[in-house]
Amino acid sequence: GNEPTSDGAYEDLKEPSEFARSQLNIKEELGQGEFGSVFKADAWKISGSAGVTTVAVKELKGMTSPAASTAFFKELAVLKLLGTHPNVVSFLGCCTDTDPFYLLLEYVSGGSLQSTLRTSRTQQTYGNLHGGSKSLSSRDLTRFAWDVAKGMTFLSAKKILHRDLATRNVLVSKDKTCKVSDFGFSREGDEYERTTKTRLPIRWMAPESLFHRKYTTKTDVWAFGVLLWEIVTLGATPYPGMSKREVMDGVQQGYRMEKPPHCDQKLYTLMLSCWNADPARRPEFRKIQRTLDTLMETEH
Ligand code: ACK
Numbered sequence: 001g002n003e004p005t006s007d008g009a010y011e012d013l014k015e016p017s018e019f020a021r022s023q024l025n026i027k028e029e030l031g032q033g034e035f036g037s038v039f040k041a042d043a044w045k046i047s048g049s050a051g052v053t054t055v056a057v058k059e060l061k062g063m064t065s066p067a068a069s070t071a072f073f074k075e076l077a078v079l080k081l082l083g084t085h086p087n088v089v090s091f092l093g094c095c096t097d098t099d100p101f102y103l104l105l106e107y108v109s110g111g112s113l114q115s116t117l118r119t120s121r122t123q124q125t126y127g128n129l130h131g132g133s134k135s136l137s138s139r140d141l142t143r144f145a146w147d148v149a150k151g152m153t154f155l156s157a158k159k160i161l162h163r164d165l166a167t168r169n170v171l172v173s174k175d176k177t178c179k180v181s182d183f184g185f186s187r188e189g190d191e192y193e194r195t196t197k198t199r200l201p202i203r204w205m206a207p208e209s210l211f212h213r214k215y216t217t218k219t220d221v222w223a224f225g226v227l228l229w230e231i232v233t234l235g236a237t238p239y240p241g242m243s244k245r246e247v248m249d250g251v252q253q254g255y256r257m258e259k260p261p262h263c264d265q266k267l268y269t270l271m272l273s274c275w276n277a278d279p280a281r282r283p284e285f286r287k288i289q290r291t292l293d294t295l296m297e298t299e300h
Contacts, residue, residue, distance in 0.1 A: 058105065232263045
């Protein structure tokens with residue numbers, strides 16, 4: 001329990017996932033995350049590992065913004081519940097004793113799925129639909145989708161909503177395994193109603209999220225359908241040529257993106273099922289995973 005010790009110190013209050021800063025050697029910046037910089041670092045003896053482990057460090061300079069601070073601690077709360085899965089970026093610890101705060105995560109060396117898809121293009125025309133990849137086979141693309149589905153099956157079984165599922169928030173390891181990342185918007189619970197609207201991922205959002213601020217596992221399923229479309233188009237921006245307003249109105253009136261060139265009919269059918277207007281009729285992640293299991297078996 002958290003009883004005061006005889007000298008008055010609340011030693012038991014020490015966070016079990018807290019990691020000593022003195023065992024952390026921060027190296028280069030990897031980029032900007034939603035609440036601050038992300039760094040590469042060496043961690044000494046982290047989560048039971050001997051010696052040095054390369055980790056990713058998400059930094060929050062606490063005084064910068066209350067919204068960022070809220071996002072940081074929400075992400076931390078979700079990460080602590082997470083457990084490990086090969087298709088979800090694992091949480092290794094945190095430094096929350098003083099400013100700046102750090103989240104320590106498994107380091108995934110290949111960058112985001114979005115950049116992996118885009119740099120694989122034979123032509124660097126990001127805005128356009130394009131089927132040609134110089135380095136990724138159609139089986140690689142199906143495997144990306146399959147990996148994300150497995151990660152999301154794991155998260156949804158834990159009743160964790162991601163709420164910002166998109167290729168920019170999936171990381172790719174050296175052996176091309178996809179890992180779901182960025183839980184800054186995630187929440188625990190079956191259903192969640194968002195009350196503030198900061199930087200909403202409009203093009204990935206289901207109609208009930210856009211118009212009623214309702215988030216469920218089935219709104220993550222909708223976003224998964226958009227992620228499938230991103231994979232097939234090698235990282236194009238969804239609803240090409242449409243403004244955010246046009247996307248919102250279109251989606252509400254039943255408009256859905258057409259089948260991209262080169263897209264397998266079975267994958268397109270899966271996308272359309274994720275975009276069913278009725279959330280109850282969208283498939284569960286477990287079902288999506290099984291559909292992709294079958295596609296992986298038939299594709300060589
Ligand atoms: O696309 P990237 O190289 O992959 O650039 C972004 C940047 O930090 C800002 O989010 C990278 N990043 C985020 N989390 C991790 C991680 N766990 N391992 C490796 N890189 C990461 C991300």
